[in-house]
Amino acid sequence: MSRSGPATGPRRGARGAAALHPGAWWLWALGLGTAATRTTNPLLLALLVAVSGYVVATHRSPAPWARSYTAFAKLAVAVLLVRLFFATALGSPIPGTHTLFTLPEVPLPHWAQGIRLGGRVTAEALLFAAYDGLKLATLLICVGAANALAAPSRLLKSLPGALYEVGVAVVVALTFAPHLVADVRRLRAARRLRGRPDRGLRGLLQVGLPVLEGALERSVALAAAMEARGYGRTAAVAAPVRRTTTALTLGGLLGVCAGTYGLLTAEGGAYGLPVLLLGVAAALAGLRLGGRRSPRTRYRPDPWGVRAWLVAGSGAAVAALLALAAARDPAALHPGVVPLVAPALPVGPAAAVLLALLPAFVVPKAPLETEEPS
Amino acid sequence: MIRFEQVSVTYEGAAEPTVRGVDFEVPEGELVLLAGPSGAGKSTVLGAVSGLVPHFTGGTLSGRVTVAGRDTRTHKPRELADVVGTVGQDPLAHFVTDTVEDELAYGMESLGLAPAVMRRRVEETLDLLGLAGLRDRPIATLSGGQRQRVAIGSVLTPHPRVLVLDEPTSALDPAAAEEVLALLQRLVHDLGTTVLLAEHRLERVIQYADRVVLLPAPGAAPLYGDPAEVMAVSPVYPPVVDLGRLAGWSPLPLTVRDARRRAGALRERLAAAGAAPGRPAPAPGTPADGTPTTAARVPDAPIPVTGSRPAPGAQAPTDGTSTTAAPATEGRPDPDPQAPADGTPTTAVPATSRPTPGPQAPTAGTPTAAAPVPDTPAPVTGVRPDPDPQAPADGTPTAAAPVADAPAPVTHGRPGRTGLRARLFRRAVAVAAPSGPAQVAEVRALAVRRGRVEALRHVDLTVAPGETIALMGRNGAGKSTLLNSLVGLVEPTGGTVRVGGAVPHRVPARDLLRRVGLVPQEPRDLLYADTVAAECAAADRDTGAEPGTCRALVTRLLPGITDATHPRDLSEGQRLALALAVVLTARPPLLLLDEPTRGLDYGAKGRLVAVLRALAAEGHAIVLATHDVELAAEIAHRVVLLAEGEVIADGPTAEVVVSSPSFAPQVTKILAPQQWLTVAEVRQALS
Structure with a gap:
């Protein structure tokens, strides 16, 4: 997979989708997220998830951080389930007539008025909770998409020069986290070698000090390496x-x-x-x-080109169009739950959401990583 | 290019200077090796070149260090970054970014080079280091050798005129080390880069050095000169130099090739001494009968029939019978004649198989090398061939001669082998079976999968008491995984692991301790306490041993360590010894070590070898994962080679190691086709 593109050519591979400024992906994803907050229509939300999922599937980078998309998707499902659970257990202010089942109600003292435990569970309440949860879940999935398409550390590299140090600190912290996790694992394993239980909270606490010690030593070593590589060189300024x-x-x-x-x-x-x-x-x-x-220069800065405008613009357009639609026709974007009606797909907003597919066509696909990282 | 003028460095709180009177000059385009025992101040000298000492570490530097004309007193490390590239001991601690390409560019970005220049240099460096295929890879997914190459590349891109490397090959397998050294060689030759590197494993680097700076001891004035001259007086030296000194070659050879050219006479002498092997022993370790190694090894521990282990070659003739091995022990001058008599297995083995006391008996208890008598390989081959250092000492050449004629069945080719093995095997089974389980550990068809990577595939391994096994192979071949599954840290996805009859990952930690102990790659992981005494007390408590057991072990392994010492203040070797003592407190019959010689100098390594040998003699089975071919040659009875999670060779050290170009120790290469493994064996044979 050796490439020898020209100096100004598109960048591919681990740097994510080719040639695209990471900021463009983040703007696109945040646009979708904003659009998601404008509606509770499950069909529109599902469409948003599908669209972002499709772009991620075709354009995500092969680097490890791209796997975070799955983590975000799991988190989104968890949020949805938690929302439903609360609606079931704590009741809901939504008046409803279609009782699905009744949970035994726990009597609460008078000072806890307004809080209910158990009781009637109506279809309307559940549906409302589901719509609401789905909105949050979609938002999370959009953030996950941004993560999968462009690592946040890449975004930090686009900070202005004066904030460069802050960016480096964050990047170093980000790369340290996996090291710490590995350290904790190794030291807990070592506890087993000493004949002490390697599970449980106590085991975790006792490795705390050595882990911190190790992290400190590694920071000092890294600081020395950075110093020796010219970090913090300053230019003479009048x-x-x-x-x-x-x-x-x-x-x-x-x-x-x-x-x-x-x-x-x-x-x-x-x-x-x-x-x-x-x-x-x-x-x-x-x-x-x-x-x-700071005399620093930047190696292969991500260019902000036509594609970046198109990608960021498509995200912004989706957000703007949905906001407009929400103002014009709130009923279509917020299907009612009292009385129960099947949500309909409003054609205009749905077409607007499909605009977000634009990156899938204008951004060249990243080549598939064939090498399995060992 | 680099100039030290009467430099001494005293760290804060230290009474004595760490280095004193360092005064030398490295001309441009030379590769200079910094050698010396641990704690002699190698890292300090390296740090002084990049300015990290004293700007970053603190302490006082007197004298003057100039690099490319810049005085490090007035230039901070960051202001030297464009002339000095520094790579520390741990490449992982060196990386600032997360992908290879960004890492290569990082240093240039700091220096403010023009984007077009950076782009060109990154591409050049990718090609120079053979990293083009890895450019987009996250650094976390690289192997050890690749990381080291990326680390070197990352300091190379600003085109420094001086490259400073601290132990660049210590953590690498032999092939990866070659890769890194070839790269350094190329930099010196093609780009005229000045390279200053410190390394413990001199056998790997000495042949590349133009000059050697020797720091003989902490605070002692360094010696500077031609590698051969310095090696003649150095307290640390590779096996090739040791052999050269032994043979009295002058100037000393530094490469295997030089030594081979001169080794003719030595080979003849060895042959004349009657101890040299004639041809490679047919592999007794090949799993022809399923339990070949068992057959050869079992007799070691449970039976006092120790003759089967030290090859009968030289002993047999002394009592005239080579048909049974057992009597052989009586025929040799045994320092402990009680041993065979009292019959206790654990003492009998070491006593009889280590004929000579004293430091010169490295092969004692470790039947390593090949068949001792040129013309009489037959009786030997079935068992572990052993050059038996005793041969010339007690037998003289003539002693060996009878062997050729003695065993009647030997006459047609190999039958002697089968016959002897069958005999041994029968004896072994007959005697060993009733005395309990013969195997300390048994691994059958073990498979371990991690995510989508198969770390181990269908691995079979048996470990007998008193046996020392070296696991070798590339970084990432599955050595550590195998060790970890033997202590139950890794759960097998297929096959079985049994240690002392139990399944390790099911046994509670407390019980497991008495069956198997592992000293991890980083011995410090095992140490939690603030002082050596507290550590020992904790170890006694953990294992339920008599109070004081661990401390006694520490005293034995590490004389002169006070109770109040903080484990962090110990040197690498001392820390290893402490961790070893902690593990041994539970007296596990199986001892596992992961890369024990990483960062150890020759002295510490020698002490470790002595300790491990004594432990093996006491009946401990030892399995060690190592890249150090010299260590394996010194102590291992058996070598197991792993590649991509599979066992690709399993047999006596001599055979496995001799046939492999990367795993053969220097002495073997020099004296081939005779099969010597260590200088100590040769010394024994000549004396």
Whole structure:
């Protein structure tokens, strides 16, 4: 699978779907998620899940983190089930007439008024809970799709230079987590070799200290390696530039604070927004100028091209169209449960959701990883 | 390129400088090896080159270190990053990003190179290191050798003029080590990179070195010079040098090839000494009859018929009968004549099979090498061929001669083998059967699957008491998995594992302890307490042993360690000994060790060998997974080669190891076709 593409050619493989900026995938997925919050129509939600699932299936990267999609899907199912369980056990404010079954009701003291344990379970209540749970589940699956299509650590690499250190810290922390899990496993196994029980909470607690010790040592070793590889080299920056940077950053942050305060208080409505915007602009300028202190360059930065616009745009369009539809025709997007009716598929919004399939056609597919990681 | 001027380093809180009076210069484009025992300050010297000592580690550095004209006093490590590339002992601790390609680019990004330059260099480095196929792979999925290559590549991309490596091959199997060393060689030759590397396994690297810097002891002034000259006085040396010193070759050969050219005379001397083997012994270990190794090995422990283990070759003639092996023991000068008489199996074996006391008897108790007498392989082959270090000592060449004629059935080719084996086998069964289970551990058709990877496939293994088995094979061949399934850490997906008659993963931890003990790859995993004394007390409690048992073991394995020492402050070798003592407190009949010599210098390794040999002599069965061919040659009775989860060879050390180019120890390669495994054997034969 050796490739020798031209320097500007598309990037494939573990870097996820070819040539696409990770931000585009995240915007797309978040667009779908936003769309999901606009509706409780199970047919539309199922369509959203199917669409995102299809794109993930065709474009996910072969790297280990892409497997997190399954984890997110499991989590989504769990959320749905928990929602149904609560609706069953704790009752629901939804009035319903179709009683499915009746659970024995636990009498509660008077101070727990408004809470019910057990009792009548109606079809309407269950259906409402299912719709609601499905909405949450869809949202989770959309986030999972973003994870599978572009690793969050790749997204961090697109941070501005001045925030680079923060990005590295997060990436290092992310790669440390699996090491810690492996350490805990190894040390618990070692407890068995000492003839001590290797299961149970006590076993876990007793390996805590050695695990922390190991993590600390590894951090020190990593710090030494990073230092020796030039991490934290700074470029000489002229004093005026440095001062301007400080002024901009500090002033910007102050502006953000003041603007937010103005927005939130009644009397500051007039100056709130402009000050906030000014503050943000100043802070961003400070960050950009601050980036000059770091001589870093970026290796093969992810380009933001036409495809990225199309992918991000399709996600945004789905979100916008569904929001519009929700405002225009709330009944179609929120099928009623009292009285019980079969949900109908509104044609317009459904077509809008299908827009999210666009990436499946405009983004070239990542080649299948044939090598099995050992 | 690198210049040390009267450098001493004193760490904070240390009374003595760790290194003192280091003064040498490494010219551009040389590969310089830093050798010396553990704790002599090798890592400190390496750290001083990259500026990590003292900027990162603390401590005081006096004198001056300059690299490419830059003084490390005024330049921080990050400011030296464009001239010095450093790879530490553990490549995993070195990686900042998660994929190979990003890792290669990381250093260049820090230095602020132009994107086009970075792109070109990454592609070049991928090709140079043969990593092109791995470019998109997450680093976590790479093998040990691949990781080491990526680590080297990641410091290579900024085009440093100096490369500093701390034990680059210690954790690697022989083939992967070759791979890494070939790469270094190429860098030195093609790119003119200056390489400074520290390594314990001198046998792997000495032939590549242009110069050697020897740190003879902690705080002692280093020696600097031509490899052959330095090796002549070095306290640490590879087997080839040991053999060269023994034979009095000057200048000392450093490669197997050089040594072979000069070894003619030595081979003749050995042949004349009557101890040299004539031809490769036919494999007695081949599973022709299903239990060949058992047949050969069983007699060891339960029966005082120890003659069957030390080859009858040299002993037999002394009493004139080679038909039965047993009497042989009486014929040899036994330091402990009581042993065969009192008949207790555990003492009888070591006593009779280790004829000479003293440090020069490395093969005692370890019938390793091949048939001792050139013309008389027949009687020997059925059993473990043994060069028997005693032969020249007590027998003189003539002693060997009778063997040729003695066993009548030998005359037609191999029948002697079958005959002898049958005899032995009969005896073994007859005597061993009533005395309880002959096998300490038995593995049948074991399969272990991890996710979609088959870690082990249809593995059969039997371990007899008193036997030492070396598991060898590539990184990831399944050695550790096999050890782990023997202690029940891994549940088999197929087949059976029995240790002392029990199924390991079903036995509660407390009971398992008395059947089998494992010293893991990282001995520190076994140690929890703050002091050696507390660790020992805990071990006694865990195993229900007499208080003081563990401490006594520690004293035996590791003299001079005080109770209050923190296990973290021990050296690698000491920590290994402590973990070993903790495991041995329960007196498990089966002892497992995973990569015990990783990070050990020759001295610590020698002590470990002595300890393991004594344990085997006491009747402990030992199984060790190792990449160290020299260690296997020293102590293993049997070698089991694993590849991709399958056993591809199982037989006496001499046979398995001699026929393999990567697993043959240096001495074997030098003295082939005679089958010697270790320098100690040769020394014994010559004395």
